[in-house]
Amino acid sequence: MRLFTILLCLLVCFPLAAPKKTDAQIKEQKQALKKLEGDLAKKRQELAMLESEEKGVLNTISLLDQNLNQTRTYIAELAKSEAMVQGAVVRLAADIDSLDRKIVERKEAMRRRIRSLYVNGRQSEALVLYNLLSQKGNPDRQVYWVHHILNEDREQVLMLSRMMEERDEMKKTEQGHLEDLNRMRSRKAQEEKGLVTQMSGQEKMLLSLKQDKNMQKKALQEFERNQKTMQALIKKLEEKRKKEIEAAKKAEEERKRKEKAAKAKKGKGGKPEKEEKVVKKPQVAVTTPVTGPKCMPLKGEVISQYGLQEHPVLHITTRNLGVEIRGKKGSAVRAAAAGTVAMVAEIDGRGPSVIIEHEGGTYSVYGHLQSIRVQEGKTVQNCEEIGIVGDIASLNGIKLYFQVSEGTQTVDPLEWLKQK
Known part of the structure; x- marks a missing residue:
């Protein structure tokens, strides 16, 4: 019965470790945010270079739009990370509070134990040991209980020490999460402010495009140039296809010519020439x-x-x-x-x-x-x-x-x- 009580105490004092799933998710989310930050910085650098070099209207509008989309995605991911870390902080606070109560209970139990030893000494333990050693029973079980009684106070001290260490680790993790939370909230506020500026810049450019005939002309020229590039690529692919068809046709004609010549030679009693294998390709002329x-x-x-x-x-x-x-x-x-x-x-x-x-x-x-x-x-x-x-x-x-x-x-x- 006493063994059951001790095991129950251990389970209460040391609950099963919380799954590491949340920590892994937070780490994975941090890596995703880091990648997004890198992509965003690269796009903003491209946009700054484009604007300084006064490149094409379409390229600038395109990069502006990509930056807006990536900024929105980044803010959404920051909000997701913020919620995830906030949840972890709340759970840690609850775990720390629960552990604090157990530590207080453990300290009170030890205080009572110390007072009991001061008042009664260790006579009660000596009596229990005498009874165990004088009774008939399983020797191994008797040795176990003797060892347990002699080391019980030491185990209680070690248990309290482990609980205090666990609490310190949890507080350290909580502090790290709070620092991350503050950084994310600050970054999110900064990005949201920047998003408003970017949207304003895009609106101004599109308004200028509507009103500025010269800019419209440049945009139209770029658009038509891009259309011509696409047409040229298709034309190149079609020319390549026709050349392949023509080459296959000539190869087929050559194969037939050689076959005809070989048959003619065989008809005259000569040995037919070795036929060359020609891979027949689908022939589509139109x-x-x-x-x-x-x-x-x-x-x-x-x-x-x-x-x-x-x-x-x-x-x-x-x-x-x-x-x-x-x-x-x-x-x-x-x-x-x-x-x-x-x-x-x-x-x-x-x-x-x-x-x-x-x-x-x-x-x-x-x-x-x-x-x-x-x-x-x-x-x-x-x-x-x-x-x-x-x-x-x-x-x-x-x-x-x-x-x-x-x-x-x-x-x-x-x-x-x-x-x-």
Whole structure:
């Protein structure tokens, strides 16, 4: 019975250690914040250089928008970290308070023990030891209880010492969390103030763009230049495709010529020449529509249609070669149809992009990607994930630029998706 009481006391005085999950989450969140801070500092440096060098209007608007989005993300992550650390502080305070009460109880028990020893001495323990040693029973059990009685006071002192050490460690952790909390709150207030300044700067620039005809002209020239760059890339890919078709055609003609010559020689009694193996390539001389299933590359609202319309940011009439689809952070971008990755590149006005070649010389373009998960030459299936949507080189937040060309001629991507 006494052994059970001692074990129960130990469990009460030393509760099971709290899981380290919260500490691990806080550490992981700190690392995520550090990465965000690095990315944010880099983007702000790029923007400062861009403004000092007076670069293009579209590049400046794009970087302003990216900075705003990253600042908002950073503030949201700071708030998340703040809530996480605040929760840890509250739990630690409760644990420390509980431990303080146990320490007070332990000290009071020791005070009573000391008083009992002062009044009675150790006669009672001597009597218990005599009874244990004089009784018949398990010798090992008797030895255990003798050892326990002789060391009980020492164990009580050590137990109190461990409780005090545990409390000191908890207070140290609590103090560290409070310092982190103050830093995060100060940084968040600073970033929120900076966000207001950034938004004001963006509004001023867009207002100037509406009113300044010269700036509008520059923006339109940049936009058209980016469109021409895209068209030139598609043209280059189409020329490459046609050259490959022509080369395959010539190789096939040469194979047939050699086969015919070998048959003629055999007919005259000679030995046929050794036939060279020629890999036969699909021969598609003209552009044909893609057949088979198609897939919407991103789930979201179409915010910019194909063809002539007023640009939502520039407020000037432009001719869109594709469509823009609003995206959410971390959303997957998928191949609209089966094909081969013809190009992975950073494209002016489109940022990190993927171009997929489909059967018959049809090309689909996916721009403003945050990350790309395919390589050039890779075969992709319909609806296969090729990357993550982002806001790089975008003028208005996270979105996907999606373009379809049949040969070098662009078509409405949404209508193309409906074709079976």
